[in-house]
Amino acid sequence: MKIFYAIQATGNGHISRATQLYPYLQQFGEVDFFLSGNNASLDINLPIKFRSAGCSLHYSKCGGLNYWDIVKNIRPHQIYKDATALPLKNYDIIINDFDSVTALACKMQKVHSVQFGHQASFVSEHTPRPEKRSLMGEMILKHYAPSPKHIGLHFENYDSFIHPPVIKDEITQAEPKDLKHITVYLPSFQKDCLEKAFHKLSDVEFHWFLNDVPTKHKVGNITYFPVNQKLFNESLINCHGIITGGGFETPAEALYLRKKVLSIPIRDHYEQECNAAALKKMGVPVVYEVSNDFDLIIETWLNSPIIYPKMQANNINETLQFLFDTYRD
Template structure:
């Protein structure tokens, strides 16, 4: 079978999920024909993704969050206004996607939470079967943890999530731990790559930090300056930053590099990060406690932090306070073992999904052509 991926390029999470899924489909003899990455002008596609995905990558302009001048808080009003002004660019992106699909003729298109994938189905037709993969699709599950007191944020989060899945025949909701399927929502394990599974955990004398918005670097710098006894390795995707910057003896900033990040994850005492999904899953797999700081103004991350707490990953915080990790251990060590066992289910899940849609396609084609051999 031939696949094409659509990947949201905000942060590293969706890209590492795509890398893992690419490994998975190739292990079963399938082909990845092309990858479309939706990106904004303020971010670059990391080298690790370009080098490891193993297919031609097509960057396209995509709707993305807009932040304040300090690159910390997400501004919803500014996000809506700026993206409305870019509608002609986004239409060009949809046309690019259509050209890529016309040329590659995939059997399956897998959308890793890219909004353009949903909008594509309003204006174009595709012969391929579409799947939508992301932790966000758990919002339709009765056990999902919603942040309280933010009705507008909740409405926009749920609306955006459903837009990304328009036209998808399968919604695959990534979950920290196993849950029952709900309606037509299939709950699936995190997509962890073989590099993560091959790591052996240790504990060196430093904490690891990851921030999707570079503005949080000021908080990390301030904490490190006040606590010289605590060593910190911080990773960011600041566009103009050098590969490694060391403003203090106990603090270094590193451009996002997946290999060095994972090595640091395996060796650190604990992880402090914005409340994405993938980094927390990796930390759980390696048994590392996590302190999660939801990006201000991003409702989805507030929900992620609650879900991760309930799953035993660690605790939520409103600041990069590494001191909280001193007395924090992964509250449910069995969660690490459960994540490992849960992840082994992916090969079977993929085989079942492909078989299901292959059978459904054959039945549809036979009904459309009653003179086919199946009806003889």
């Protein structure tokens, strides 16, 4: 069997999930990966056969999306050209992790795919949303990468086609410890937006992962790290808690490890606002705006006793078998 797997590289989570799934997918057949977008900062150890600039996210300085930069960097003619060039009819199954180029190619070439991943869960009305829904956000979630079939991943099984998150082997096989530091991963924030707040909490050690940090180094109570999967896993496994965005994979792994989580969803990022709504239902504190009292918010969070529901890890073999059976139906 020949398998085409499209990865949306607007962040590291999609690549991390595909990397975990790859050896399991190989049990079903030969896998070729398509990488679309250029926001990811992880090393990619996958057989990437096709690439496209696709559509990528751009951030403002302190925690928001820059829609102007997103729009001006989209190249419709190139996207059309890339979609035309994908030889999808050569594959027995097309798995799409929320990529618009692959969805367009399927439409043009009259083949079908299965949308597999976190965004697929939003097809269900049972999946949590914020109190104020965004019409544009809902349209993007449902029409950005349309597919006739969906298999979603989320924190809880909100619907029959939604499965638990894919947790990396490094996490499920770990023996977590509490070495008292706080891990920080907030890719939409530049350093000077938060540095002062962290330094105010001089008795708290922070491990801060940033895209523009070339090497590990320490300044006061902050150890700066480059974005590196091995280093991040180690920090997360041994942290007291994590401050992160409103993404999916990182909060899921932290909750699986029974770590404290403080979520700061990217401003004006509707999917992250939806994830924040789900996290709040689970008891996770959510901060929507970072202001001058952020150090006090962190201090309150650290001093609060928080008990989360236990996060279940995906049974990957079962889920992939369900995926292949769904595709054939």
